Amino acid sequence: MKTISKTILRILLLVGLFGSRAVMAQSISFETPVNIIGSGGSDLVACDDINNDGLQDIVAINGYSLKVYLQTNNKSISLSLSSISYYISCPYPGPRSIDIGDLNNDGRNDIVVGFSDSIAIFYQNSKGTLNAQINYATGGNDVDAVKCGDANNDGFNDVAVSLWNSTIISIFYGSSSGLLTKIDYPSVQQGYDHLDICKIGTDTINSVFKMCGQGYGPLIQYKIKTNKTIDTTIYRTHPPGWNFNGFCISDIYEKGNGKVFASYGGNNPACAIWRNNLSADADTSISIYQCPGTMRSADLNGDGKDEVVVIHGGWNNLSIISSDSTQNYFVWSPNNASVNSITTGDINNDGLIDIITANTYRGLTVLINNTKHQNTGMSKYLNTKDNIKIYPNPFTDKINIESVIGSSFVFIDINGKIIYEGYTKSQHEEINIDMPPGIYVLQITNGEKISHQKIVRE
Numbered sequence: 001m002k003t004i005s006k007t008i009l010r011i012l013l014l015v016g017l018f019g020s021r022a023v024m025a026q027s028i029s030f031e032t033p034v035n036i037i038g039s040g041g042s043d044l045v046a047c048d049d050i051n052n053d054g055l056q057d058i059v060a061i062n063g064y065s066l067k068v069y070l071q072t073n074n075k076s077i078s079l080s081l082s083s084i085s086y087y088i089s090c091p092y093p094g095p096r097s098i099d100i101g102d103l104n105n106d107g108r109n110d111i112v113v114g115f116s117d118s119i120a121i122f123y124q125n126s127k128g129t130l131n132a133q134i135n136y137a138t139g140g141n142d143v144d145a146v147k148c149g150d151a152n153n154d155g156f157n158d159v160a161v162s163l164w165n166s167t168i169i170s171i172f173y174g175s176s177s178g179l180l181t182k183i184d185y186p187s188v189q190q191g192y193d194h195l196d197i198c199k200i201g202t203d204t205i206n207s208v209f210k211m212c213g214q215g216y217g218p219l220i221q222y223k224i225k226t227n228k229t230i231d232t233t234i235y236r237t238h239p240p241g242w243n244f245n246g247f248c249i250s251d252i253y254e255k256g257n258g259k260v261f262a263s264y265g266g267n268n269p270a271c272a273i274w275r276n277n278l279s280a281d282a283d284t285s286i287s288i289y290q291c292p293g294t295m296r297s298a299d300l301n302g303d304g305k306d307e308v309v310v311i312h313g314g315w316n317n318l319s320i321i322s323s324d325s326t327q328n329y330f331v332w333s334p335n336n337a338s339v340n341s342i343t344t345g346d347i348n349n350d351g352l353i354d355i356i357t358a359n360t361y362r363g364l365t366v367l368i369n370n371t372k373h374q375n376t377g378m379s380k381y382l383n384t385k386d387n388i389k390i391y392p393n394p395f396t397d398k399i400n401i402e403s404v405i406g407s408s409f410v411f412i413d414i415n416g417k418i419i420y421e422g423y424t425k426s427q428h429e430e431i432n433i434d435m436p437p438g439i440y441v442l443q444i445t446n447g448e449k450i451s452h453q454k455i456v457r458e
């Protein structure tokens, strides 16, 4: 079995390399923008699988209403009539930020909403719906941004929270029991904060990033040890006289080597890039359309390297920055100065990442990606963790793997013992497996890429 698997992997690798040499860079294109919620508006938007079927869904907040738009098996997002709404109980002026992640370690994504003096978590239950909100007090007022991710690289998701005009950043640390415990760290006192938890450069572990969007504040990087103490704090600054409007870490030049991108300026705008060094000052900048704001990093053409997406708040425009060009696209005026006015995800399950923007009066605008796949030799490019889809999670006796044909997979228990191994003979493999209930790691090797995903057998 291992010999066949390795042979297939070698063939796929060769085809993939040949394919990427033969196909020239090509522009990213979209279907005509669609307004999927014509009325009611949307203040904040996020995208991920929130009913545990492996298909990415959209979550939007308008006022005090949390709306869930599920992707259906016919590869479309159900329209407003079939969306599920949940009421968010919080004081005026309402929710300010949103993110999605599994926060109680059960394999199901949960939703976190930031407002006033708290974060609310809507835990996903076994029916694929959301439980009533549970609030966690932040200890301070005016939550600005929230972000899920593993801040201290211990295998459990955490929530980073920044407060408006506060000298601290808070992290609610996850644990095996799902209990969240808050620790505060010193920060710079500003507002319009943006947060991320991700890898930079060739790091193999995450850092926490906080961008200060006013008062000429810096972009701060915290490297946090597994024991939750700060290892290093790095401050990045912008040209004098400007505020940062948005940022992201993106590997547009070289796969797996993330550089810092930050937008600034109104009428004479630019994107600063920390390309050749990752120190305090950007070494490159490119001019960009008016009022660049919130940024996201996503692989929009399926070549394995990300592109940078930038909204232009208040303008009917977004920009996509790739390694050799910047292109502009029409989109209905995304909300300005909101960290959650744009999200990315494959909302029609065709392997191409789509873009969704939020407008308080008009609703959501969806840009369905129709770029021709560049990496044709490597089959379709899935927009899930490491481009591999595993569902359901938790599972009982059957689990599905969607990956490149010939990917090898290994189920490992918490003691590091291999329980089951094999390789995929089709893009969609259903595996019948008998193993005791518990937490396992599923390791999938796909070409040169190795992915690890935590799975739960119920």
Ligand SMILES: [Ca+2]
Pocket (backbone or CB within 6 Å): 048, 049, 050, 051, 052, 053, 054, 055, 056, 057, 070, 071
């Ligand atoms: Ca789903």
Ligand SMILES: [Ca+2]
Pocket (backbone or CB within 6 Å): 101, 102, 103, 104, 105, 106, 107, 108, 109, 110, 123, 124
């Ligand atoms: Ca969960």
Ligand SMILES: [Ca+2]
Pocket (backbone or CB within 6 Å): 149, 150, 151, 152, 153, 154, 155, 156, 157, 158, 173, 174
């Ligand atoms: Ca953690």
Ligand SMILES: [Ca+2]
Pocket (backbone or CB within 6 Å): 345, 346, 347, 348, 349, 350, 351, 352, 353, 354, 368, 369
């Ligand atoms: Ca798509």
